[in-house]
Amino acid sequence: MIDKLCIIGIGLIGGSLARALRDAGTVREIIGYGRSVGNLQQAVELGVIDRAEVSLPDAVRGAGMIVLAVPVGNMADILNTLAPVLPDNAVVTDVGSVKGSVIAAARAALGARFTHFVAGHPIAGTEQSGVAASLPDLFQRRRVILTPEAETDSDALARVRAMWEAAGAQVAMLTAVDHDRILAVSSHLPHMLAYCLMDMVVRHDDYRAILENSGGGFSDTTRIAASDPVMWRDICLANRDALLDALRQYHADLGAFVEAVEKGDAKWLCETFTRAKHARDSVN
Ligand code: NAD
Structure with missing residues (x-):
């Protein structure tokens, strides 16, 4: 059970993960962080998230799991903003379609806390974007690739694996390369x-x-x-x-x-x- 999940970027993938975990009953509270108040409002109205935040420190406060679901080019900025406000014991993961660049950005931004970053990529999606296109069953029986590094904490890896399995996915491991x-x-x-x-x-x-x-x-x-x-x-x-x-x-x-x-x-x-x-x- 995830007590407090923060999803950064509530679009197709972030929204679908929120819906899947809510349906599975494995999360108590979902907080969505984004730049657009309109999009976040829509996510609340659709019942995808419980609460919307436009301040990153407020969004992640007390979160045990933080999922980065923004475009790959925005991951480094988010990680840099996240690093100084990362809650103790929080695990950070991402859904980006490229792993090497996101891992390099996480390693640079998170320092000693990089051990609690688990890179991931769900092999599921559609050509559509935005929270309105999100689907609760998007990850059912679909593969999610995790690309842990040598430093990755085994408990953090297990927590991210369990999250995706609760969302219906089949987890596989690869190196980032x-x-x-x-x-x-x-x-x-x-x-x-x-x-x-x-x-x-x-x-x-x-x-x-x-x-x-x-x-x-x-x-x-x-x-x-x-x-x-x-x-x-x-x-x-x-x-x-x-x-x-x-x-x-x-x-x-x-x-x-x-x-x-x-x-x-x-x-x-x-x-x-x-x-x-x-x-x-x-x-x-
Ligand atoms: P999307 O456009 O539907 O959602 C992205 C969300 O991130 C939007 O709500 C956007 O407003 C928000 N966002 C962008 N920059 C932000 C920032 N700086 N701060 C806060 N929020 C920000 O896109 P998506 O399809 O959900 O893709 C998200 C991630 O998932 C990407 O990294 C993509 O590579 C990966 N991915 C996509 C697919 C797919 O088929 N669409 C499949 C697997 C992985």
Whole structure:
């Protein structure tokens, strides 16, 4: 049971975690901290949080668990403001989509209290943002990756694991380096491809006709291009090196497709499509 939970950033992920833990009956009081009074008010009206605070020291006072659920680019500022007012015995965790940069910011900001910071990332979400889009079952049977460091306190890790399990998630562990390398391919690259395709189409002379004549393939492939631009700008910048590796590999592979189509290389095309189809058929 968490006595007092403070969630910093009550949007899709922060709001969904609050709803999931409330439904599970594992938290007595949820305090939401944010910058926008309107958004916080909405979170109270929706019953997502018990109380809203626009002062960080007031929000975290007495909290045993503090969850950072703001865009990755805002984590360092929040951690720096949090460090001097961090309550004794509080565990701090985050939900950011990139782990290396958030861990570096936490290590720099929290000093000796870094032992009680547990980095995390729920592999769940939608292309929508904001507390109104939050869902109590968003994390049900979804994976949450925790990336503890050598210094991470084992009790703090256990408390964060228990929180996510209460929210319905399945917890897995990775190093931060492995997380950022793997997520660059499984999540960050697909978002770049969706943004790139949608942006190519919107600048096309036949934009309207393309949309009117598009079907499930186009909408499936571009759905995530509706994701929040600020969140994705931050993810790109924070996971620069791993994302560049993935983008360069994809760019080279796409070049091979261009060459095969130019040459009319039916054998290469069919072999490549077959290999990809078999791989796709074997997942889900
Ligand atoms: P969101 O835009 O729905 O919510 C973010 C909230 O943080 C907003 O309410 C915003 O007002 C608030 N906020 C921003 N800066 C702040 C600041 N300095 N101080 C206080 N509040 C601030 O975004 P989201 O989708 O919930 O994403 C939140 C985090 O979760 C990000 O780090 C993202 O990388 C991660 N994440 C997102 C998804 C997804 O699919 N959306 C999945 C996994 C992890």
